Amino acid sequence: MKINPRDFYAHPTLIVARQLLGMRLVRILDGARLAGIITETEAYIGEQDLGCHARAGRTKRTEVMYGPPGRAYIYFTYGMHWCLNAVTEAEGFPAAVLIRAIQPVEGVAIIAARRQGRGADGPAKLTQALGIDGGLNGIDLCTPEAGLWIETGESIPEKSVTLGPRVGLNVPEPWKSVPWRFRLRRVHFPAQ
Template sequence: MADMDRLSRDFFDRNTVIVAKELLGKRLVRVEDGNRLAGYIVETEAYRGEEDLGCHARAGLTQRTSIMYGSPGHAYVYFTYGMHWMLNFVTEPKGFPAAVLIRGILPCEGMDIISNRRKGQPFPRWADGPAKLCQALNITGSLNGTDLCAPNSALFIENGLPQDKISNNHVKVSSRIGLFSVPEPWKSIPWRFVLQMEVNNEPAGR
């Protein structure tokens, strides 16, 4: 039953760092024109609260950050560097601004569409970056605010790999990427999680 596989709001309504780690191995699903595009989440980062000077919420409540102050289980999609979209999931109770940045997925469904959008790149590197996966799954600002827990949502998460099947030995923890002018301790806080997967050089099931 695919619907029982979908993560509910309770999953996101927890400490952001725990959610970021437990999102590893889950399956991100994008429904577009009736097609399922999907991939296993392999890299995440936690951004947590106004005191986290790496988090957009350091600026307080603004039009852009308001989604992070809302209910957990919604998509926060923002535009940066004049050309790239980034996908995040809002976490923690309403009123506390926090989100998990999805930094990489391993595509597993909709391979033809994804590979066409990522021309020139070899599998499994079609979506190994926060902007790359948004391009691969056609995620833009129109999906900002999407409720991941609503029926018929264009974006949601499925259980994917069972949590107890992911050994801590396969999860690499490090500081977050790209925070050049962010002061310590936020610059080095170990809130990045990477799932080390064994991957063939060819997509499965083709």
Template sequence: MPLSVDFFNRPTLDVARDLLGQRLVRMIDGRRVSGRIVETEAYVGPHDTASHASKGRTPRTEVMFGPPGRAYVYLIYGMYHMLNLVTEAEGFPAAVLIRAIEPLEGLEVIQANRAGIRQARLLTGGPGRLCRALQIDLSLNRWDVTRGERLWLEPDAPVPPAQIARGPRVGIAYAQPKDRAAAWRFWIKDNPFVSR
């Protein structure tokens, strides 16, 4: 049973924290490939200068203003896809970036998609890496992840609060100081797949 719209239609910081431990599932050529989410980042509203939404509503960011539970997939540096999940009420632009997963199912598919990578943590430890491993690209932008097809999330083992760490987000030097300092990145302590 996939996570419902209600899971995503909540404050983004709560969703970012609660996504830790949930299972991200992708169907690839009829094979189920999945991983446990171990690292996330929250991007909250038009006043968060680290968020794409701070530049206003554009064709690229339109999905962030849409209903919760949609995938916001975009390309950086012309080569790396990033997977975000839209949160909060429709009209308020917010999303959670999935930064890292720990592989659970379909390891041979993940390894084939990340050919040449020998270190296990480098298979899916990082937002671009996990998208390559799970073949997540622009064709999944705006995808409804609550449908249980192609790409979705399932409830899994909850992470005890004592095992969750938080700190500033990564790679947002362009943002205002208050947004650079915001502790809106969440990760599972001591998990080897966390990107940093």
């Protein structure tokens, strides 16, 4: 499989969020290759989007979102959790896709052990499963250098995709309800 090039991310965030479904999130951890199929994403788009961290403008925290596409934006929340995003669109425009869930397909035993058998179907669950934290904030997802990237994967038909409102936002409409959450209906993937 092939690592997504920067151009993949240099597109409208809703397109990228949809395209990421079925792709493979890969992490090299202690020399082992761990991976999962991306099954849920959300789009966060610009300073106007009151659900997006960039509503606060350019700050130390949001700086990465203003940078080039294809980098990882990783933030800390609720005092204990890390969440992984892929930065999208042109440099200078703050937007990203939150990776909300994966279905483990490589290094499954290691992932299960790290998760104590609890699965990786949540934004903070998958970062914990793959050993992703703030130390990787800003790294390039378009090269294998940092040990974290996204590869081409399964082709997903429209029929298998469900849209809905983003989760956990307490913000004014329309931002609270715009259908910028993309989910893959339950599908069986071969183990390689």
